Amino acid sequence: MAVELTEADLAPVLRDRAALTGDVLEAIYADHDKPVTLEALRVVADSSSGMFTTASLLLTALTNHGMTERFVAAFSRHGVDLLPGDVAEDVEVFADEYGGEVIGDVTEPDFDHDGMLGFLMKAKAYRCRILVDGQHKGSGALISRRLVITADHVVEQVTGPLSGANGQDATAALTRIEVESPGGPCHAMPVWWLPVHDDEREGRLPPASAADTHCDVALLRLHRPLGRIVEPMRLPPVEEIEQDRGPHRFALLHYPKSGGTPVAQAAIRRDGPDALREFHTASTEVGSSGGPGFDREFRFIGLHQGRWQAFRRIVPYVRFARHPGFRAQIDNDVPPIYLWSVDGSLDGDLVIGRSRFFDALDLIVNDQPPMLRGVWIKRTRTARSEGMSFSHRLLRAFLSAHGKAFDTLRIPTGLEIPDLTGKLAELAFGSVAAAGYGAIGEQARAHGLAARLQDRAATTGRPLWLYFEAPPKELPRLAQIQLEHLLKALLQQPDLRIVLAGFETYTLPPRGFGNRTEVARATAAGLMVEYMGGHFSREDVDLTALEMDRTLALGWEDGVRGYLVEDALTGIPELQRNGVLQKGVYDVEHIGAVADNLRNAARKRLRMT
Template identity: 30%
Template sequence: MARATDLIEAIRTSPAIADDALRAAQLGSDAAPVDLRAMTAAARVLGLDPAEFCVERVAAMHLIPVFRDALRVRGASVGVHRASPGHPETNHPAQGHPAPPGHPEPDEPSDRFDPDLRNLFLARAKRMRCRVFVGGRLEGSGFLVGPDLVLTAWHVVRRAIRSGSTDVTDVSVRLADGRVFHVAPHLAYSSECGTAELLQHAPGSDADVAGKHDVVLLRLKERAARSLGYAELPESAPSVTDARSIYLLDFPAGWDRGFGQGRASSIRDLTTRLQHSVKTDGGSSGGACFDSEYTLLGLHQGRYGSKRKDGKWQAGRLVPLSAFYEGIRPAVTTAIRPAALWRLGDGLEHPVVGRDHFIEAVAAAGEPATRVRGVRLKRRDPTTVDDDQTGFGFSARILEELLQRRVGRHVLIRVPLDQLLDDVAVDIAIRARAAGFAVDAGDGLDGATLAARLDAAAGDRTAWVFVDDASRQLTESGRMHLESFVGAALECEHLRLVIAGLETVQFGGLEFSSAGAASGEGSRGLVVDYVGTFSAADVRDYLTAALESVGVEPNPDLIESHAEVALIDRPHVNGAYPTAVLADIAPQLGKVLKLLGGAALRAEGGG
């Protein structure tokens, strides 16, 4: 826990940050918040030190933990003592003697670390690592390097690689949130290991493993949760000439035994492999290695040296990032998650929680060449009545907001099936004309003809037809018109569909579990998205996206704690909360964002 002196030092060294954190700590109080300027003025009247007075008042309000966390998430180093000119408490050597005037502050020893930065790294690291399976059997470790990319060792999945290709079969990963994701058949990058390395023999020179880096980049069929984060590639791969501290993120023998910590150093006459001192086991291969600056250094490959008397190997071997950096960089830098839509409007009253699947499907359908032609929304419980704030109506509002970002190139046509219509095609044509498409709505128009006419009228635009769930049963003629229109629209280049409800109607085309499942060649179809519930992970993703949108680096541990508090005593079934709960927790989540997001979110309405 932070000491009072730590908080006092933070106020003195970072008054602007302290003022922002002080305001945030008082959110939710009935009284008007007191800023640092007012605290300073009061302290001077009383003849007290402003920073000390401020901490005393914060303690009196029982806000020390909140104030401390608000300082930390804003970048203030709370609990780390560094020399600060003019502050007698810290401006001295360890012996307590004043430093000579003009004497420069000594460089920090290499074994020193910033505990706040380290804690943030550890919180992120435990979420980005994963286990890799082939045919349901654990084969090694890996880690996220993008929203849908996992880096691991080539030999971990070599049994699954089809002969003479870069395709894999039956590979899956289990992420830190417990979810299992299947891997797409085509590898984003692949480089096999040396022949001798398959026999646990280290290469003797770079020539032995020229172009062989023992690395694969797996692409998941779905994107991982936003709150899990991923390892970012540095601007350039770090080089290792001298021994340095490392952290290894692995699962020895498949078990979670925490992180490995040791030293990495070069190997004589070899630059494409390094040795390290972390004890590993089967299942560690593919684990991420980070240096003491928390920069990705490479991945663990296998053993090195000879066995000791206790049967353990003397050292481990890792493949440095510098060996394959240029190989994976193109895929990693283009694996960009669609821009987050975490709220509707400018305030905090309408959070978008648990809709990343829908948003990513819309983004995929918006691409010019794609098998995804839209989304099919289904209720987890078809007997429930739709809620405009959370269900199909809310989905239409999300879609409208997403299309507005495309500046007129994508146009929404909303078709509410709230009347008993025999000629659904004519009704869609009339609504298309109202949206600016010159479609002939003459009598006798069938669904397939309508799709062709609307596609031609779109020109260089894309028409998104959102069909609302029917409030009453469709007539037989209306159902046939709609089925005909959907089947034809799937093949039109300028048409996209969102079908909300109508669970009993069978439409043509494929149904994809995710946008990633539609990769490669094949028939077109719609991504299925179920509405009606959300999870704690969705709340974490919402908070993460909101903070990232205003340039605040999320602290995973803080986000997890706030999400848990928001959902305490809320009704759920096996962790699935009804979307009606969102209206109850939205004000609380708004206060959390104002606390963690600082001035950028405090001015927002709601919450």
């Protein structure tokens, strides 16, 4: 799945869509050991005396890291086609001489050319190849953050041998399933399926009695949320498509094993809401099974299953669209309130604790109480800084996971930043704010800058998060005065959000909220306070394990999860304070070891080791 980008492709994007480029890089490098940032590339280019351009450095990084396809796919989510498709190259038009016998003559207009180009941009991003034990078995499509739809017979080496009710633990089979897509390769496991009927293996249609129980469809849950990078395929309301009848245009999106075109254009006979299977004439081969089919309006109408006599057939979407298990899997594929991993995968940094931080972010992002404007992270032991810089990554990870548009500014403080207001203006607008004169001048300066920041956020439609880093030692007196004026001014702006990381020894204006009730009763704007004490608890570990289980469908029931949490904490000494043992409380210096223990348990459960 090679994608060839050039500097000429990247230059206009870097010029016209710099902010989007930064967001895309952050998304695709979320699980990478050495992430690439646009700011870093620009610094290197600017200091190279013309030897390099930002575009050339970006191209080199993407190529060396194997990220070009992921980069292009991520842009398609935002309606930007870096490599516009060619209908002549990407679409195979198949004229089946026998089609008229079963399908009939199609009288509706051909596919719209521009519509097909737009479809190709998005479809090539969510198209998936399904590998079983390393062998290409079929096709599929990403339909939500973590779910891929395919035909059950593609993965029946896993679903077939399982006993008991549908939805039992699929890791009982040793078979390994992997999904390859522009979003990157990903381990997967079945979480819901309806099997193929034995009659279909003999070339017959399934009996009417099996219409709702044997639909040959499966949902695979990915161990990484690829839907954060690429836009999933839209599932149309059943009412839009179930009454269609007669010959229609048809497009099949698939991964033929020979590496042919991604789309096969042909005809299909629609037979209404009671159809068991529907016949089409698209050119298919090994590897096409499970590929989604679309009508002339590019609406998903079913999954390619295989051949029936001289024809190919799909399982109509209407056959399983309303199945409670299918709907439940999709409805439950939502981002967690409490992030257990920075990038939502076992490859990323695991998160233990910080529930108050996530509570505050959830309130701000989803409930939007008018008086809650951010978070104040306070250390109970100010000499320790564990978790402070990590908080900025958590902030961006949470906002990205919840699909929110946002901008962030990370504002350093300390003795080397004597003019804090000027530094904020420089970060936001590239120029220092006008100088102030005394306290009154600094107050006016702060209010003027806050108004400009609010105007920026309102104009872009992206709330602006201002992350003030704790000073390494202390604030200069002028910077302290500026911070007080800035906070008073910023709190009054509806589209600005504040995170104070530290500053425990300073008396600052924001009112501190301790819980949701205080936020609900507030009459003045303030910040939720999170206290970081340099320790974590057994309950923190259990919450992380619970979210891992829910997200990855690990099947860790309460008893099993409790055992795994105890195992993860084995050998970790409990904290002592003033000679008194704190039961179930541990020093934060051990948090990495506990996270590794949990990660290894999950990998073992998913057969990833």
